[in-house]
Amino acid sequence: MYQGKLEKIDDYRWRLPKTSGMRVPGLIYADENLLKDIFRDKAMEQVANVACLPGILKYSLAMPDIHWGYGMCIGGVAATDIDNGGIVGPGMAGYDLNCGVRLIKTNLTLREVQSKIKDLVYGLYNDVPAGLGSKGDIRVSVDEEKKLLVQGAKWAVGKGYGKKEDLEFTEENGAMEGADPSKVSARALERGKHQAGTLGSGNHFLEIQAIDQIYDQKAAQVFGLNEGQITIMIHSGSRGFGYQICDEYSRDMIKCLSKYGISVPDRQLACAPVKSEEGRAYLGAMRCAANYAWANRQCLMYLTRKTFEKIFGRTEKDLGMDLIYDVAHNIVKVEKYTIDGKEKLLCVHRKGATRAFPPDHPELPEKYKSIGQPVIIPGDMGRNSFLLVGTKKAEESFYSTCFSGDTKILTDKGIVSLGEIYEFNKLGLTYTTPSINKDTLSIEWEPILGVSKRNAQTVRVSISQTNRSMLSTVDTSTDHKFSVFDNAELKFEEIEKILYSQKMTCVLDSIKIPWRLHYPRLSFLIGSLATDGYIENKKNKRVVFTQKKSNNKLDFINYVRSSFKIAYGYELREGRTKFAGGMIRGKLMMGTATDFTSSRRNSAEEIFAIFENLQTWVLGLNEISTFNFLAGIIDGDGTCNPKRNIIQIFNSDEKVVGAVVLACLKLGILPYISIQRNNCYIIQISENLEEILKFTKRVKFSTYNPKYGSKLFSVRQLFTENWNSNNIKWPFKPKADRNNLMEADKIKKFLALHSSSRYNVTRIIKALNSPLRMQRVKKIKDLGINELYNIEIKNNHNYFVFTKTFIPVLVKNCHGAGRLMSRTAAIKACQGRSISRELEKKGIIVMAAGRGTLAEEAPEAYKNVNDVVHVVHEAGISKRVCRMRPLGVVKG
Structure with a gap:
C-alpha cells in the first residue's frame, strides 16, 4: 500500500509532490472513494518513477482507473520534450499496442433487438474468432502484411472490409504516418499474419448495448443517438504482433540506459531519446502495431456488420451501422502543445488512457468540431459503458482521460537477498526462481521480470511447525499475501488476515531442478x-x-x-x-x-x-x-x-x-x-x-521409522467446506476443531476408509502430493515504516522467501492488473458459480472463449466504471454524453 504524501488540489485532483529524483510532480485524478482502491497496489510509486524520466514535462499523470502495470501504471500519461532530451519507452505504452475501443451505432431499438439477442450473440461468437492465440479467415502474406502495417484501416477498407466514411471517424484516420516495417522482426510478422479480424483474450470483448441514459442532449444529437438505441462496442488491440514488438524493444532498450547515460528507478522504464536511432526504430515499429490494431478493429466491425445482416435480413446500410469513433488507449504520439507560451513538439505516452481533444481541435472530424472528440470508456462485463467528449480543460492532462532488503529468495544463482537482486537487476543481471503452478501444484522455474522497493508498514512474523520459534522470522509488509490452502485449494491472503484467522501457510519441502551434473x-x-x-x-x-x-x-x-x-x-x-589446546571449564584440553x-x-x-x-x-x-x-x-x-x-x-x-x-x-x-x-x-x-547414511563414511547409526511423520498439513484448511458445514468425521473432525496439523500419509490412509462423496478426495490428494507442507504463523512485533522490496514473477506470480532459519515460504508477488483483482484471483474468486447464468438473469447473454477468461473479467475484478466516469466528468477533463448498458457480450 502506498504510504507517501498526497496534496489535495480539489475534490477530484491530487498532487504527488516532487521527491528525490523526480523532475516533475505527479497529478492524480480521483476522489477519496477511488483513492482507497488506488492505494492497494504500487501504482502511485510508478507515477513517481515516471516523473524521474528525462525530458518529462508538467506532470506524471494518472487517470481515475489507475492501477499497477508494466513500467508505467495503467491509466498513466507522460509527455516528454523531444527537443530537450525527451525519451520514448516501450513500457510506457504497454504490450497491447493500440488496444482501443470502437463504438458503432445502429438504427435498431431495444424492442427490435430484445428477442434476437441470443441469436446475435451466438452468431457473433461463431463469426468472430476470439480467445488466446485465435486465428481468423483474413490471412495475408508477409508482403501484404507489410502493406497493412503502413496503411492500417485503409488497407482493410481497400480490401472491402468497410467503407471510406469509417476512416473519417477513426483516430489518425486509421493509420499513423511513419510506420516502418523494416523495424519489425520476422517473429512479429509471423505472429501477425493470421490474426487480423480476431478479438483476442484478456479484457477484450464485443458487446451489444442499449443507451439507457442521455446526459448531454446536444452532443447526443450530433452523434445521432437516442435513449433505447442499440450500439455495438469492440474492444481489441494489435494481438500477438504488438506484444512481440513491445517485448523485443523492452529488452533492447535496457542497453540504451548505459549508452545514453539514462538513470531510471525501474528497468521496466528502459527507454531511449526520441531522436536516437533506437528511439526512432521503436516509434517506427510501434506505429506498425498501431496500424495493425486499427486494421484489426476495422475487420472486426466488418464481421459484426455481416452477422447483423444475416440475423435481421437487412443490409448494414439499412441497419444504420455507422461508426461513431475509434480511439486508442495504449499508444505513443508525437503532438504539438503550447507550454509556458511556447509551442513544443512532445512525445505523449498514453497507457490505458485515451486522447480527449476539445471542440474546434484541428484533428477532429468536421462533424465533431462543435462538441469535442468522442471519448469511449468501456465498462467491465455486466456494467455500463460511457460515451463522453473532450474538453478544453483536458489540455492539462495532455488531452488524456483515463519484504525487507535482507530477505533471501531461491534463484538459479543460489539463495540471494532481495536487496542484491534489486542492485544487480539494475545492471542487467537476470534471475529465474521456482514458483508454484496453482493448477498443477508443481514447481516451475520462471524469470524475475522486475524488482521494486517502497516504504511500508512492516511486521515481523515467525513461521514454524510448533509456533514457538522466535528466530524463524521474516519481515514483510502487513498487506503482503502469503500462501494458504483453503479447502485444499492453493490461495494467497494478506498476512494480517492469516494471523487473525490463525491459518497456516505453505512452505517448500522439495524442489525439482532441471540441471543434471554427475560428479x-x-x-x-x-x-x-x-x-x-x-x-x-x-x-x-x-x-x-x-x-x-x-x-x-x-x-x-x-x-x-x-x-x-x-x-x-x-x-x-x-x-x-x-597441536592446539585451550581451557574448557577450568581444564586444559589438547587436540x-x-x-x-x-x-x-x-x-x-x-x-x-x-x-x-x-x-x-x-x-x-x-x-x-x-x-x-x-x-x-x-x-x-x-x-x-x-x-x-x-x-x-x-x-x-x-x-x-x-x-x-x-x-x-x-x-x-x-x-x-x-x-x-x-x-x-x-x-x-x-x-x-x-x-x-549409505553415502557417509564417518557418521553411521541404525535408524528407525519415526512414530510421527514430518510432512504436515492443517486439517481445517484441507477440509474447509466440510468443517464449516459440520460434514466431517473422525479422525479429521477433532483435528480440525483444534486447528491441528496432521501427517500426510495418515490423511491418505483415513481418506481411503471414508466415502469419496463426502470429501473432495482428488483435490486433497493433489495438495498432499505437492512439494508443499504447512507451518504455523505467529506475529512477533510491529516494525513501523521500513523500506521493503518486491519482485514480479512471470506467469505464476509467486516465489519463495526464506526465513532467518532458511524455511522457504511461498508468497505472492505484488503483480497488479487493470483492476482491483488480478485475473487469476478473479478466476478463483468466481469459481463455484456460473457468471454467465448470473448475467443472464440481468438480461445479459454472454459467450466466451473459456470459463477462465470469463471469470477473470468478472465485475468484482474492476473498479466501478461509474466512479471512474464521475471523476472524469467532475474534474472537467471530459464531459458525459450517454450511458450504454450491456445486452450481449462475446468475450475473448
Missing part, C-alpha cells in the same frame, strides 16, 4: 572441504584438508583423499600434524589434527571457483551427486543422535548452510535449523536418513 566423488570432496578444509589464498594456492587421524575417522579421511585423486589425478599428501594438502594450482583454482558459487553449483548436481555432497558435509561437521533419530550439522558459514538447505530440498528434505550464539547454525535432518 559424485567431487561432490563428496567439496562437501568435506567446505567443512574441514580451505583454499590457502596465497601467491601459490593450495588445497588443505584438515582432520584428526583417529580410528573412527580413517575411512572418512581415506575416502576424501581417494576422491581427490579420482577428480584430479594426483593425491592429497599427508602434511604436518598440528591434534593433520593437514592433507595439494599445491597443484589447477585443482586449487577450480575448487576455489566452486566455493565462490557453491549454492549454484549444488543446484546443478544430480541426485547421487547431491547425496554425496551432503554426506561430505555430515562427515565433516555432523554428528548423530540415535535416540532422537536425527543428524545434526554445526556450521557458521551462511553460504555453506544455504548450500546444505538446497541439497536437502533437492532430496525432498526440509531441515530444521536453529541458531546459537547469533552465528552458529544447527541443521537437524530427520528425513530420508537411511538413504543419506
Whole structure:
C-alpha cells in the first residue's frame, strides 16, 4: 500500500509532490472513494518513477482507473520534450499496442433487438474468432502484411472490409504516418499474419448495448443517438504482433540506459531519446502495431456488420451501422502543445488512457468540431459503458482521460537477498526462481521480470511447525499475501488476515531442478572441504584438508583423499600434524589434527571457483551427486543422535548452510535449523536418513521409522467446506476443531476408509502430493515504516522467501492488473458459480472463449466504471454524453 504524501488540489485532483529524483510532480485524478482502491497496489510509486524520466514535462499523470502495470501504471500519461532530451519507452505504452475501443451505432431499438439477442450473440461468437492465440479467415502474406502495417484501416477498407466514411471517424484516420516495417522482426510478422479480424483474450470483448441514459442532449444529437438505441462496442488491440514488438524493444532498450547515460528507478522504464536511432526504430515499429490494431478493429466491425445482416435480413446500410469513433488507449504520439507560451513538439505516452481533444481541435472530424472528440470508456462485463467528449480543460492532462532488503529468495544463482537482486537487476543481471503452478501444484522455474522497493508498514512474523520459534522470522509488509490452502485449494491472503484467522501457510519441502551434473566423488570432496578444509589464498594456492587421524575417522579421511585423486589425478599428501589446546571449564584440553594438502594450482583454482558459487553449483548436481555432497558435509561437521533419530550439522558459514538447505530440498528434505550464539547454525535432518547414511563414511547409526511423520498439513484448511458445514468425521473432525496439523500419509490412509462423496478426495490428494507442507504463523512485533522490496514473477506470480532459519515460504508477488483483482484471483474468486447464468438473469447473454477468461473479467475484478466516469466528468477533463448498458457480450 502506498504510504507517501498526497496534496489535495480539489475534490477530484491530487498532487504527488516532487521527491528525490523526480523532475516533475505527479497529478492524480480521483476522489477519496477511488483513492482507497488506488492505494492497494504500487501504482502511485510508478507515477513517481515516471516523473524521474528525462525530458518529462508538467506532470506524471494518472487517470481515475489507475492501477499497477508494466513500467508505467495503467491509466498513466507522460509527455516528454523531444527537443530537450525527451525519451520514448516501450513500457510506457504497454504490450497491447493500440488496444482501443470502437463504438458503432445502429438504427435498431431495444424492442427490435430484445428477442434476437441470443441469436446475435451466438452468431457473433461463431463469426468472430476470439480467445488466446485465435486465428481468423483474413490471412495475408508477409508482403501484404507489410502493406497493412503502413496503411492500417485503409488497407482493410481497400480490401472491402468497410467503407471510406469509417476512416473519417477513426483516430489518425486509421493509420499513423511513419510506420516502418523494416523495424519489425520476422517473429512479429509471423505472429501477425493470421490474426487480423480476431478479438483476442484478456479484457477484450464485443458487446451489444442499449443507451439507457442521455446526459448531454446536444452532443447526443450530433452523434445521432437516442435513449433505447442499440450500439455495438469492440474492444481489441494489435494481438500477438504488438506484444512481440513491445517485448523485443523492452529488452533492447535496457542497453540504451548505459549508452545514453539514462538513470531510471525501474528497468521496466528502459527507454531511449526520441531522436536516437533506437528511439526512432521503436516509434517506427510501434506505429506498425498501431496500424495493425486499427486494421484489426476495422475487420472486426466488418464481421459484426455481416452477422447483423444475416440475423435481421437487412443490409448494414439499412441497419444504420455507422461508426461513431475509434480511439486508442495504449499508444505513443508525437503532438504539438503550447507550454509556458511556447509551442513544443512532445512525445505523449498514453497507457490505458485515451486522447480527449476539445471542440474546434484541428484533428477532429468536421462533424465533431462543435462538441469535442468522442471519448469511449468501456465498462467491465455486466456494467455500463460511457460515451463522453473532450474538453478544453483536458489540455492539462495532455488531452488524456483515463519484504525487507535482507530477505533471501531461491534463484538459479543460489539463495540471494532481495536487496542484491534489486542492485544487480539494475545492471542487467537476470534471475529465474521456482514458483508454484496453482493448477498443477508443481514447481516451475520462471524469470524475475522486475524488482521494486517502497516504504511500508512492516511486521515481523515467525513461521514454524510448533509456533514457538522466535528466530524463524521474516519481515514483510502487513498487506503482503502469503500462501494458504483453503479447502485444499492453493490461495494467497494478506498476512494480517492469516494471523487473525490463525491459518497456516505453505512452505517448500522439495524442489525439482532441471540441471543434471554427475560428479559424485567431487561432490563428496567439496562437501568435506567446505567443512574441514580451505583454499590457502596465497601467491601459490593450495588445497588443505584438515582432520584428526583417529580410528573412527580413517575411512572418512581415506575416502576424501581417494576422491581427490579420482577428480584430479594426483593425491592429497599427508602434511604436518598440528597441536592446539585451550581451557574448557577450568581444564586444559589438547587436540591434534593433520593437514592433507595439494599445491597443484589447477585443482586449487577450480575448487576455489566452486566455493565462490557453491549454492549454484549444488543446484546443478544430480541426485547421487547431491547425496554425496551432503554426506561430505555430515562427515565433516555432523554428528548423530540415535535416540532422537536425527543428524545434526554445526556450521557458521551462511553460504555453506544455504548450500546444505538446497541439497536437502533437492532430496525432498526440509531441515530444521536453529541458531546459537547469533552465528552458529544447527541443521537437524530427520528425513530420508537411511538413504543419506549409505553415502557417509564417518557418521553411521541404525535408524528407525519415526512414530510421527514430518510432512504436515492443517486439517481445517484441507477440509474447509466440510468443517464449516459440520460434514466431517473422525479422525479429521477433532483435528480440525483444534486447528491441528496432521501427517500426510495418515490423511491418505483415513481418506481411503471414508466415502469419496463426502470429501473432495482428488483435490486433497493433489495438495498432499505437492512439494508443499504447512507451518504455523505467529506475529512477533510491529516494525513501523521500513523500506521493503518486491519482485514480479512471470506467469505464476509467486516465489519463495526464506526465513532467518532458511524455511522457504511461498508468497505472492505484488503483480497488479487493470483492476482491483488480478485475473487469476478473479478466476478463483468466481469459481463455484456460473457468471454467465448470473448475467443472464440481468438480461445479459454472454459467450466466451473459456470459463477462465470469463471469470477473470468478472465485475468484482474492476473498479466501478461509474466512479471512474464521475471523476472524469467532475474534474472537467471530459464531459458525459450517454450511458450504454450491456445486452450481449462475446468475450475473448
